[in-house]
Amino acid sequence: MRGSTVDGLTSRRLGISGPLDRVRLQEAQMAALRATVLHAKAGSPWYRERLAGVEAESLRLPADLARLPLMSSADVAAQGQRMVCVPQGEVARIVTLQTSGSTGAPKRLHFTRDDLDGTLDFFLHGMLSLAGQEDRVLALLPFSQPDSTGDLLIRALTGGGVHCAGLWPPADAVELAQFIAAERYSCVVGLPQHLLALSETLPFGAVRTMLLCSDYAPPALRRRIEESCGCETFLHYGATETGLGGGVECEAHDGCHLRESDLLFEIVDPVTGALLGEGEEGEVVVTTLGRRAMPLLRYRTGDLARLEKGPCVCGGVTARLCDVAGRGKACVLGGGFRLTSRELDDRLFDLEGLLDYRATLDCGGGSDRLGIEFLAGAGHDHLERDLGAALRRVPGVAAALELGTLALGPMRRVDAFSPSHTVKRTIFDQRGSTS
Numbered sequence: 001m002r003g004s005t006v007d008g009l010t011s012r013r014l015g016i017s018g019p020l021d022r023v024r025l026q027e028a029q030m031a032a033l034r035a036t037v038l039h040a041k042a043g044s045p046w047y048r049e050r051l052a053g054v055e056a057e058s059l060r061l062p063a064d065l066a067r068l069p070l071m072s073s074a075d076v077a078a079q080g081q082r083m084v085c086v087p088q089g090e091v092a093r094i095v096t097l098q099t100s101g102s103t104g105a106p107k108r109l110h111f112t113r114d115d116l117d118g119t120l121d122f123f124l125h126g127m128l129s130l131a132g133q134e135d136r137v138l139a140l141l142p143f144s145q146p147d148s149t150g151d152l153l154i155r156a157l158t159g160g161g162v163h164c165a166g167l168w169p170p171a172d173a174v175e176l177a178q179f180i181a182a183e184r185y186s187c188v189v190g191l192p193q194h195l196l197a198l199s200e201t202l203p204f205g206a207v208r209t210m211l212l213c214s215d216y217a218p219p220a221l222r223r224r225i226e227e228s229c230g231c232e233t234f235l236h237y238g239a240t241e242t243g244l245g246g247g248v249e250c251e252a253h254d255g256c257h258l259r260e261s262d263l264l265f266e267i268v269d270p271v272t273g274a275l276l277g278e279g280e281e282g283e284v285v286v287t288t289l290g291r292r293a294m295p296l297l298r299y300r301t302g303d304l305a306r307l308e309k310g311p312c313v314c315g316g317v318t319a320r321l322c323d324v325a326g327r328g329k330a331c332v333l334g335g336g337f338r339l340t341s342r343e344l345d346d347r348l349f350d351l352e353g354l355l356d357y358r359a360t361l362d363c364g365g366g367s368d369r370l371g372i373e374f375l376a377g378a379g380h381d382h383l384e385r386d387l388g389a390a391l392r393r394v395p396g397v398a399a400a401l402e403l404g405t406l407a408l409g410p411m412r413r414v415d416a417f418s419p420s421h422t423v424k425r426t427i428f429d430q431r432g433s434t435s
């Protein structure tokens with residue numbers, strides 16, 4: 001194997017000379033962290049107050065990071081404007097994200113042109129893991145707005161000499177498959193559920209590779225895509241907070257190689273916030289390195305995953321984020337049983353014919369009620385019954401059904417979901433305040 005393309009990017013951007021190894025990488029990351037802390041304290045009143053007792057120069061080893069307090073999504077929503085470290089005129093893009101917090105205040109993430117150029121650099125080199133000059137890439141992502149994810153991806157690849165075009169929202173799967181075959185696209189980037197629907201209509205072997213962009217892609221969904229159309233799937237990890245790009249799988253498919261030039265990752269206990277050992281599953285905490293407009297220092301992403309720093313089978317040195325479980329928050333069912341959207345994803349996407357779904361929890365007849373709206377491929381008329389059986393195999397659901405605190409609600413087939421709701425799957429909890 002030829003190693004991860006993220007390694008070269010990381011070496012170059014951190015200015016590491018000689019072969020990349022973990023010692024050199026750690027030294028360069030800690031130097032970049034010190035510079036980031038100085039920049040944050042100089043430019044932002046919020047960081048100046050919060051880090052008053054922290055000397056940037058004292059940050060030498062990864063364990064020293066614990067001197068910096070953790071920050072959350074709620075901090076960004078409440079104090080984001082005071083985190084901005086550059087004059088407003090240097091802000092090239094602001095991304096507004098709705099939060100589910102009690103105040104409902106949105107998060108506004110700020111980026112300079114330099115920050116966005118860093119994303120372009122990662123998008124190009126990350127994509128070289130699965131596409132080359134001979135490929136034609138189709139991005140099934142929103143791209144009409146300047147500096148949106150799709151727009152940055154198209155510009156990054158085009159700038160690197162790889163043909164790339166955008167299409168949003170994705171057309172009907174049959175039409176889309178015809179278009180892809182006619183235009184000879186060999187690599188497709190998109191959301192897992194859109195790529196799943198596409199894979200069932202594509203001629204086998206027409207597309208060589210696909211990149212799944214999302215916080216979590218169930219293994220069953222990847223298997224179905226690969227078996228249906230004969231392509232190799234790659235995962236991307238990233239969020240607006242990581243500067244859109246975060247990490248990408250190599251051909252070994254054992255975790256996403258992280259963009260360690262621009263991001264420093266830690267895994268902490270989701271409850272206590274204590275740093276966990278290598279390989280332990282916990283909450284992903286990210287620190288931006290070199291980010292100008294709005295640095296984030298020890299930001300809790302809410303994602304659950306493991307961090308592997310040992311050498312990858314591909315020969316790559318950059319750390320890998322493995323088994324990303326998306327937003328970790330569980331719904332608590334009557335009787336105290338827990339249910340996560342990941343558990344539903346793992347069971348439901350195993351059902352042949354299921355293309356996408358939306359789960360809703362509400363109150364009905366004295367118990368919780370779990371209903372599913374779903375999209376199905378042509379000819380899968382039995383899916384309603386299969387869905388009920390699959391739900392009964394989810395441990396939390398089975399236990400609550402047994403106790404009588406949960407009932408299965410309607411299983412309803414729909415023709416389409418709006419493209420926006422499918423960006424991040426979640427359980428829509430409409431039970432009001434829950435314990």
Ligand SMILES: [Zn+2]
Pocket residue numbers: 003004250251252253257312313314315316
């Ligand atoms: Zn690798």
